[in-house]
Amino acid sequence: MKKTYLIFFVVLFFSNISKSQDVYNVDSIRDINLIFYDADWRDSLDSYYIQRIDSMVLADLTINGTSFDSVGVRWKGNSSCSPGQIKNPIHIELDFKIDQDYFDVKTFKLSNLFKEPSYVREVAMYEFLNWYMPASKSNYVNVYIDGALLGFYVSTKSVNKDFMKDNFGSKTNARFKCDPLHFAGPPTPIPGCGPPPPSAAAALLFFSSDTACYQYSYEMKSDYGWERLLQLIETIKLDSTNAKNILNVDRTLWMLAFDNLFVNLDSYIGSGHNYYLYQNDSNKFNPIIWDINEVFGTFAEGMNPIQLRNLDLFYNTNKHERPLLSTLLTIPENRKKYLAHYRTLVKELLETDTIINRCYELQSMIDTHVQSDPNNLFTYANFQNSMTHNTGSAQGISHFLNDRYDFVTNNIDYNKTAPSIISVIPPSVEVLPTDTVIISAIVTNATYCSLAYKTGRFDPFIYLQMFDDGNHNDGAANDGVYAASIPPFPTNTQVDYFIYSKNSEAGVFLPVRAEYEFFNYIVFGEIIDVGDVVINEFMASNSITQADQDNEFNDWIELFNPTTENIKLKNAYLSDNSTDIHKWQFPDTTIQANSYLIVWADKDETQDGLHASFKLSSAGEYVILSNFDGSIIDSINYTTQTVDISLGRYPNAYGPFHILSPTFNAYNGALSVDEVNIVNNILLYPNPANESINIFSEKHLLNSVKITDITGRIIKTIHNIDNNGLNINIFDLINGVYFITINADKVYRAKFIKE
Numbered sequence: 001m002k003k004t005y006l007i008f009f010v011v012l013f014f015s016n017i018s019k020s021q022d023v024y025n026v027d028s029i030r031d032i033n034l035i036f037y038d039a040d041w042r043d044s045l046d047s048y049y050i051q052r053i054d055s056m057v058l059a060d061l062t063i064n065g066t067s068f069d070s071v072g073v074r075w076k077g078n079s080s081c082s083p084g085q086i087k088n089p090i091h092i093e094l095d096f097k098i099d100q101d102y103f104d105v106k107t108f109k110l111s112n113l114f115k116e117p118s119y120v121r122e123v124a125m126y127e128f129l130n131w132y133m134p135a136s137k138s139n140y141v142n143v144y145i146d147g148a149l150l151g152f153y154v155s156t157k158s159v160n161k162d163f164m165k166d167n168f169g170s171k172t173n174a175r176f177k178c179d180p181l182h183f184a185g186p187p188t189p190i191p192g193c194g195p196p197p198p199s200a201a202a203a204l205l206f207f208s209s210d211t212a213c214y215q216y217s218y219e220m221k222s223d224y225g226w227e228r229l230l231q232l233i234e235t236i237k238l239d240s241t242n243a244k245n246i247l248n249v250d251r252t253l254w255m256l257a258f259d260n261l262f263v264n265l266d267s268y269i270g271s272g273h274n275y276y277l278y279q280n281d282s283n284k285f286n287p288i289i290w291d292i293n294e295v296f297g298t299f300a301e302g303m304n305p306i307q308l309r310n311l312d313l314f315y316n317t318n319k320h321e322r323p324l325l326s327t328l329l330t331i332p333e334n335r336k337k338y339l340a341h342y343r344t345l346v347k348e349l350l351e352t353d354t355i356i357n358r359c360y361e362l363q364s365m366i367d368t369h370v371q372s373d374p375n376n377l378f379t380y381a382n383f384q385n386s387m388t389h390n391t392g393s394a395q396g397i398s399h400f401l402n403d404r405y406d407f408v409t410n411n412i413d414y415n416k417t418a419p420s421i422i423s424v425i426p427p428s429v430e431v432l433p434t435d436t437v438i439i440s441a442i443v444t445n446a447t448y449c450s451l452a453y454k455t456g457r458f459d460p461f462i463y464l465q466m467f468d469d470g471n472h473n474d475g476a477a478n479d480g481v482y483a484a485s486i487p488p489f490p491t492n493t494q495v496d497y498f499i500y501s502k503n504s505e506a507g508v509f510l511p512v513r514a515e516y517e518f519f520n521y522i523v524f525g526e527i528i529d530v531g532d533v534v535i536n537e538f539m540a541s542n543s544i545t546q547a548d549q550d551n552e553f554n555d556w557i558e559l560f561n562p563t564t565e566n567i568k569l570k571n572a573y574l575s576d577n578s579t580d581i582h583k584w585q586f587p588d589t590t591i592q593a594n595s596y597l598i599v600w601a602d603k604d605e606t607q608d609g610l611h612a613s614f615k616l617s618s619a620g621e622y623v624i625l626s627n628f629d630g631s632i633i634d635s636i637n638y639t640t641q642t643v644d645i646s647l648g649r650y651p652n653a654y655g656p657f658h659i660l661s662p663t664f665n666a667y668n669g670a671l672s673v674d675e676v677n678i679v680n681n682i683l684l685y686p687n688p689a690n691e692s693i694n695i696f697s698e699k700h701l702l703n704s705v706k707i708t709d710i711t712g713r714i715i716k717t718i719h720n721i722d723n724n725g726l727n728i729n730i731f732d733l734i735n736g737v738y739f740i741t742i743n744a745d746k747v748y749r750a751k752f753i754k755e
């Protein structure tokens with residue numbers, strides 16, 4: 001039965017967990033094949049791009065064997081795209097005409113490796129960027145047109161509504177793409193605005209109180225937000241010390257540090273664009289880096305290679321057209337935190353050659369694919385030499401990073417002495433809902449320490465001063481032990497926290513990746529034991545079996561409570577992803593004793609009833625039921641599913657999973673295919689089958705066999721067999737579920753699937 005535990009964790013938590021399964025697994029190369037409906041598809045794509053027409057060309061799409069009808073395709077990009085060029089960057093929308101997705105991914109953005117002879121800059125740096133802030137993921141794909149290889153591409157996760165939901169817990173708030181439209185041509189004049197100021201780009205520079213004038217520089221991706229964007233711009237200009245009330249300053253400092261260290265100048269700090277802004281539910285705008293293919297000084301801004309490698313740590317801080325630099329980094333506290341993040345990036349990514357080693361690994365993995373690319377924008381020799389030699393504006397990666405490391409680590413500001421946080425003393429294991437929790441830290445060379453905490457995954461951190469005065473549960477005064485108190489919180493609350501310390505010269509975080517990484521503990525709560533609630537049955541492809549309250553045929557998961565007690569589920573979670581088991585939390589729900597409970601897996605939490613935040617994939621994935629502490633109550637990793645056929649436990653509640661005739665919200669009483677097939681030594685195989693199916697009876701001669709479909713219509717009848725084995729050709733049958741009646745010593749009935 002359910003038990004109460006006292007739970008305590010000291011763990012690190014990363015808030016950006018992939019929600020798209022392995023679609024962007026860096027070490028997995030996928031194949032995408034497009035079959036266009038129109039033979040003149042290339043002319044249409046060129047025409048739409050030249051005329052800036054927001055239209056798409058229809059095609060069928062296959063991704064690693066999974067097919068999609070009526071997807072939309074267009075060219076994308078600015079300088080990387082050129083009408084008439086064979087290998088242009090591509091934008092694909094799976095849901096252009098039909099509501100469909102590939103493991104939750106609806107949009108594919110494919111880059112053509114413009115200015116990228118190494119093929120690894122973008123993929124490797126997105127991988128590392130995810131260590132420090134929400135960012136896209138990126139991997140490799142081979143793109144085919146009608147089966148003929150077009151080229152080797154990089155596929156990058158779109159910064160869309162799904163990205164916002166995954167990383168910020170909401171998706172309908174103000175969202176902007178900060179990328180001036182006039183980069184691809186003259187802007188359409190806006191009455192009363194005049195041209196945007198030179199070098200303003202999309203850098204949050206104030207130049208008008210009329211929100212319409214900012215449409216030159218920003219593209220609104222939400223249903224509202226211009227007034228909120230203007231409020232942010234005005235705050236940065238007029239009240240920068242309070243920018244933290246409307247801007248996630250810590251996330252901004254991470255972005256600025258990343259762009260500077262790795263000389264990513266086609267970004268906010270240089271060209272003033274290539275990022276997104278999203279205002280979360282705490283009303284703070286969060287910057288999101290985008291388009292990093294010209295990292296490592298490829299975008300030069302008129303500088304030579306030596307100047308780029310020796311880029312000042314506070315580049316463009318004196319440039320008023322870059323107000324995040326000229327205002328935020330003039331505030332001493334922000335400057336110290338910026339350098340703390342900068343040091344972390346250097347130590348973790350450059351000091352141990354982490355980036356260089358990963359780039360070599362990736363190049364080894366993709367070598368044959370680069371050789372096979374018929375439309376590579378560079379030669380294979382360029383690729384082979386790209387780690388050590390310059391190709392055009394793209395500098396040799398290893399030489400660039402080694403020189404950059406030498407320059408930065410000899411900088412006076414970089415070498416200022418920060419405090420040392422020797423250790424953090426966690427709370428006791430008995431964290432009760434009534435407890436005030438003391439967090440202590442042993443720190444040297446500090447003049448100030450603070451404790452930051454939050455209780456919601458997407459909540460902002462609250463900062464508290466820590467004391468070393470002997471009056472705050474910190475031991476003796478001035479002994480280097482600092483302490484602060486976190487107030488009580490209800491049962492099952494996860495409290496996340498980190499430490500920041502500073503002196504007159506510098507600052508330091510622990511964990512060093514804060515605010516993106518942190519320690520946590522959980523206030524004790526009820527745990528559901530294994531077996532007390534089970535995943536009893538589920539359907540991952542429901543077309544006619546059962547409709548929900550809105551008459552929609554969606555995926556469903558049936559839970560069962562085989563105990564004699566009612567069990568509360570408010571602290572339990574359901575998920576379809578083994579890397580994010582806390583994907584959807586139950587509301588205040590009780591599953592009655594010896595009763596069933598249905599959860600609709602339709603990714604529509606706005607509907608009445610229990611509707612999870614994910615859909616099940618008919619191609620196979622996970623169904624996981626877990627406790628708040630991460631312990632698994634029940635789970636299954638399933639493979640390809642058939643329409644309107646469920647997987648369920650047989651015997652009900654206790655047995656293994658079998659293919660079933662659906663028993664929605666009811667007892668699983670039907671025998672599974674596998675169990676019927678072996679009864680009385682009669683074997684039916686393979687199942688599922690494609691071209692033929694075999695029947696074998698060890699003890700009895702077969703007399704006749706009849707195959708019917710799910711409506712009862714007779715499909716095939718075979719008489720006078722007089723044998724103990726039979727092979728039946730089913731190649732001509734359409735895919736689906738069939739029943740087979742075997743007349744031997746008795747009549748046996750079984751089920752098989754044609755696929």
